[in-house]
Amino acid sequence: MTTSADFATQPIGFGTWPFQDDEAERAVASAIDVGYRLIDTASKYENEAAVGRGIAASGVPREEIFIQTKLRGHDHGDVRGALERSLEWLGVEYLDSWLIHWPLPMLGLYPKAFEEMAQAKQDGLVREIGLSNFLPEHLDVIKQETGLVPAVDQVQCDPGLNRPELRAELATRGIQMQSWSPLARGGEVLEAAPVLEVADARGLTAGQVVLAWHRAVGAVPIARSGNPQRQRENLAAVAIELTPEEVTKISSLPQRGLGDFDPRTRDER
Helix, strand or coil: CCCHHHHHCCCCEEECCCCCHHHHHHHHHHHHHHCCCEEECCHHHCCHHHHHHHHHHHCCCHHHCEEEEEECHHHCCCHHHHHHHHHHHHCCCCEEEEEECCCCCCCCCHHHHHHHHHHHHHCCCEEEEEEECCCHHHHHHHHHHHCCCCCEEEEECECCECCHHHHHHHHHHCCEEEEECCCCCCCCCCCCHHHHHHHHHHCCCHHHHHHHHHHHCCEEEEECCCCHHHHHHHHHHHHCCCCHHHHHHHHCCCCCCCHHHCCCCCCCC
16 A cells, blocks of 8 residues: 655656546556556546546556545535545545635635545555645644644645745645646747757657656656647656756746636635
């Protein structure tokens, strides 16, 4: 059975949003076949059952798969019920990692929800508990009201939103950072000159360079692709070590704001 030590050794995760039904099942089974072991989903994605089927179809023993899902907003007041539903849909007896998807400060329920998640961990239903899209101000509330420290905070991050202050804060608190949408969207990062220069010089894909950048700055990227060849390319990025100069070059991209994904105002239920 997996332990907390396994959590720290997951170099890259496989993301499952927005895959649904058969597509999700095939993508997950393929990802596990090429070597992914951290599988990330969420109740909000409404694909946990298909993800569970993909895990089962892979033929890899359950104890070798690291399954991570998330508590959605409208379940902040029904934590144990939400956990039971996720376990049933995924077809497993325990989760390796369970995150609060968004803080939803307008509800004010996330500290209590995190305490209930901690109880589920004590009950052996969850190995690690963490957060997603939480800012330091929300982490402070968690610490003050519960005394607990999450294992992970999964946040939006890429070289065009590289969040050095948050990365430093999480490192100081001993919280592992995961990056969702690590390759960004719309080509603004993958087609950026600094990324392409490093890729051309190294004989790598732009995606591999960006994923290697995440590893270099201490983040675990959650990469998504339904294409087996692209899955292999992304997974290979964990063996790529960028030089400090390359990391600085890639980090120099123009920065954008959080926009509609600001956790202080986003109401994601």
